[in-house]
Amino acid sequence: MVDERGTLRSSTTREGFAVLGVAIRREPVIFVLSTLGSVLFAVLTVADAWVLGWATENVVIPAFDDGEIAAGLLWAVLGLFLGVAVLRAVGIVARRLGAGLMQYRMQSHTRRAVTRQYLALPMEWHQRHPTGQLLSNAYSDVEAAWGPIAPLPMALGTVVMMVIAVVQMLVADVVLAAVGLLVFPAVVVANLAYQRLSSPLMTRAQGLRAEVSEIAHESFDGAMVVKTLGREPEETARFSVKAHELRDVTIRAGRIRAVFDPTLASLPNLGVLVVLAVGVARVTSGAASAGDVVTVAYLLTIVSFPIRAIGWLLGEFPRSVVGFRRVQSVLRATGAVAYGEASLPPSTVxxxxxxxxxxxxxxxxxxxxxxxxxxxxxxxxxxxxxxxxxxxxxxxxxxxxxxxxxxxxxxxxxxxxxxxxxxxxxxxVALVPQTAFLFDDTVRGNVTLGAQIDDEQVWAALRTAQADGFVAALPQGLDTQLGERGTSLSGGQRQRLSLARALARRPxxxxxxxxxxxxxxxxxxxxxSSLREGSGDxxxxxxxxxxxxxxxxxxxxxxxxxxxxxxxxxxxxxxxxxxxxxxxxxxxxxxxxxxxxxxxxxxxxxxxxxx
CATH class of the missing domain: 3.40.50.300 (P-loop containing nucleotide triphosphate hydrolases)
Incomplete structure (x- = not known):
């Protein structure tokens, strides 16, 4: 939950994984395929370490000792590296394609669900929520909620990679493996510190995105009032205050991320340096072979990639959790209009x-x-x-x-x-409201709104609404494009088209x-007079x-x-x-x-x- 200051009280990590669980249950097949591709990539990446170690022991060192390389061994090494590379590429394609498909399908599904909820909720609910906030819920919040899906398959595959690599490190040399694995506690501490610092900022940033959207939408809607009353500087200043606040919060979050990412990347590299230093001493003392040191060092560089991948995943959690909560607040809103099963008696009057x-x-x-x-x-x-x-x-x-x-x-x-x-x-029943709204469409499109209404019926409605004269005078008649909100027409013309829209349905x-x-x-x-004469009963x-x-x-x-x-x-x-x-x-x-x-x-x- 979020407290009054916008800070998170429950575990962001736990909630982040819960959000991902929703996506996995929704798209299990795509998730499994993308994860299998990631696991293939992980296994083959670790296989590179085994190939490198085997090549060091059986090809490189004997070449220094004997002064020559057997052609068969050389071709074997090249074949191994090439086969591993090709299969790893297949894994990358499957992982990325599956992750992208899953992410965009979840965004599409959620946006449709939010839109359906908007349509189901009564007008009184909409009157309590600014349009800009609703746009932010349907766009940026949905995008933020499913942001972690992109690195998810890679992170899961790299966990497999890390397990295999750690086992192989322990098999190669327990002491060197223990030295290298000291980086893991440091990574955990870094992740916890990052989430603690970034979560409140991500929460505030998502809220500010909605506020900026609200102000922009309100200013655009009231453009005539703003311009006729000369309020452009005041509206610009009002927008600038929130835009600058959003900028400052985002920059602060970016600074934290800018410290976190290099720290996460440097910890495994520091571990590699320590392993090499300890490894040299163990090789000198005869406690380990050069191949074991190379294998452990290379495996530790491989382990650094899973650590970074998991960090990317965890780094998306604060924004994802906030976005998901904001979307859920819409989907769980109560007050949807309930319908019965009755029908009106058939009648033409x-x-x-x-x-x-x-x-x-x-x-x-x-x-x-x-x-x-x-x-x-x-x-x-x-x-x-x-x-x-x-x-x-x-x-x-x-x-x-x-x-x-x-x-x-x-x-x-x-x-x-x-x-x-x-x-x-x-x-x-048809309502013609006080304020006429026209879409950026043709005259015909604004009257029919996609309904199966022929032109004869459209013209009849226009005649009753006293709109046939000016519509006939338009350059393309019914096919004339009216522009956004019908700005090319006068207020009275817009009202008459709005009335014709209702009449065309013969309410x-x-x-x-x-x-x-x-x-x-x-x-x-x-x-x-036309309404009384032309609308029948x-x-x-x-x-x-x-x-x-x-x-x-x-x-x-x-x-x-x-x-x-x-x-x-x-x-x-x-x-x-x-x-x-x-x-x-x-x-x-x-x-x-x-x-x-x-x-x-x-x-x-x-x-x-x-x-």
């Missing part, structure tokens, strides 16, 4: 919508909606009217089941939305959350502010203090509800002042302020 004592709160201490109840008959148009923060947009989220009510029920054709099977509600319940706020009143009136719920929009509704539901304060026709509410009259007249007056003042004075006003 509008759906009946009923809200029964619906309550919802973002903060339990301050409920937003309380005992909200009303019904909308099939084909009826109803307007939701209320002051800012009265819960209108939240109601649209509840009616489309982006979130579930804390209590009460929302019924569609008599079926509780929570009882519908997955996709049952989205096929019958039985259409919900408009201030979806025409960026269009002028005349165009809005034509859109609403579609049930329509409109979050409305303008009198012209409200007056087109069959009935108005007036929200105040989180409850339905009144309902009836627009004229009836004007007559009997002074608060309602003040509200809609205030909206009308504000809209008039905006049109008189011009765009320059209202540039900073957001859709949220209008809501």
């Amino acid at each position: 509008g759906a009946r919508l009923e809200l029964e004592s619906v309550g919802y709160s973002y903060d339990p201490a301050t409920p937003l909606l309380r005992e909200v109840s009303f019904a909308v008959d099939p084909g009826q148009t109803i307007a939701l009217v209320g002051a800012t923060a009265s819960g209108k947009s939240t109601l649209t989220s509840l009616m489309t089941r982006l979130v579930d009510p804390d209590h009460g029920r929302i019924l569609l054709d008599g079926v509780d939305l929570r009882d519908l099977r997955r996709g049952g509600g989205s096929r019958a 039985r319940l259409l919900i408009l959350d201030d979806a025409t706020s960026a269009v002028d009143p005349e165009v809005e009136a034509r859109i609403l 579609t049930t329509l719920v409109v979050v409305a502010y303008r009198k012209a929009t409200i007056s087109l509704a069959d009935e108005v539901v007036y929200l105040a203090d989180g409850k339905v304060a009144d309902r009836g026709s627009h004229a009836e509410l004007l007559a009997r509800r002074p608060a309602y009259a003040r509200l809609v007249n205030a909206y009308e007056q504000a809209a008039h002042e905006e049109s008189e003042a011009g765009p320059a004075q209202v540039l900073g006003q957001t859709a949220g302020e209008r809501a």
Whole structure:
């Protein structure tokens, strides 16, 4: 676990091996094949030492004594070295290919799992987690979690190499082997010191990567606000603070690694020097042969490679453990939307919508909606009217089941939305939100979103949304590429395309959350008139502010203090509800002042302020 200061309380090494265990259980075949390749490489590397020792005793020393080398022995040595080299190359290919395949498959599997979890979790969970953090979880944290897979097969193979080498060293000369193996305690101490120093830094670095991503994503999303208000220096400074902190933490971790790696590499070399010094004395005294000294010294250099390989593996553990924990925090998140098995009755007419004592709160201490109840008959148009923060947009989220009510029920054709099977509600209900979002795709792609909708149906939806005129005037019509977020279009054009996207699916319940706020009143009136005439019996719920929009509704539901304060026709509410009259007249007056003042004075006003 991680404490409040970001330091690790449990064993990083133990957790690191547990993470690798997850990968091994997921990809056992690839792991076995890559490990076998690594073991082959390890055995043949040790075989080099045996060939070298045999060549020293049977070819090199006799050559110095006799002044000549037998041709057969020379060819035998060359054949042995060549055979060992070829088989070792086969082991290297199998090891590296298997390790890479296993690592990338685990990354792919985990990213898909994280994405599925993002889709399953409700909107309220997403609202509590910044987009930059979610991007970091799906990318850098996944990459960090499975980083140790790359050196894993090599490390396991080199363990075999080390065992064989140590046994061979003991067989060659017990004293020299004991001297050489003194490096192992030193290596263990170095690894423990490295993990103790680097783990807190790795934890902090992973957290800072997410924070940097969050700031960058927020700045890009708010580019218009930043530029129009001249906040570029402040945003740059805000980004620089976290970027510099990440740089400093990473450099500190790099400095520790820069000390650790040379230390790990030098310890076996120091052991070789000590073995050679002791070996010379033993050869002089006749206690050991020159071949034994060469064999032990060479084997110790071989042992140094497994030590470094294990060090590379252990060196990846701090970052891997942190990344895995951050990914698991997403995968273990609760609150996924549960679905039932019910289906809506087959029908081609509008759906009946009923809200029964619906309550919802973002903060339990301050409920937003309380005992909200009303019904909308099939084909009826109803307007939701209320002051800012009265819960209108939240109601649209509840009616489309982006979130579930804390209590009460929302019924569609008599079926509780929570009882519908997955996709049952989205096929019958369409929401056009306040802020229109367009993808970097063609007009056709933005309207259909990959659904099997023919061009005739697309044009029909565009006509109803009063978007056919400007789309026909685009250079390639439906095939015109709109650019990221549809920046080549005006706000009103984006809203009309967003509305056409919903209409193309022919929903039985259409919900408009201030979806025409960026269009002028005349165009809005034509859109609403087209909706009433062209949508057949579609049930329509409109979050409305303008009198012209409200007056087109069959009935108005007036929200105040989180409850339905009144309902009836627009004229009836004007007559009997002074608060309602003040509200809609205030909206009308504000809209008039905006049109008189011009765009320059209202540039900073957001859709949220209008809501």
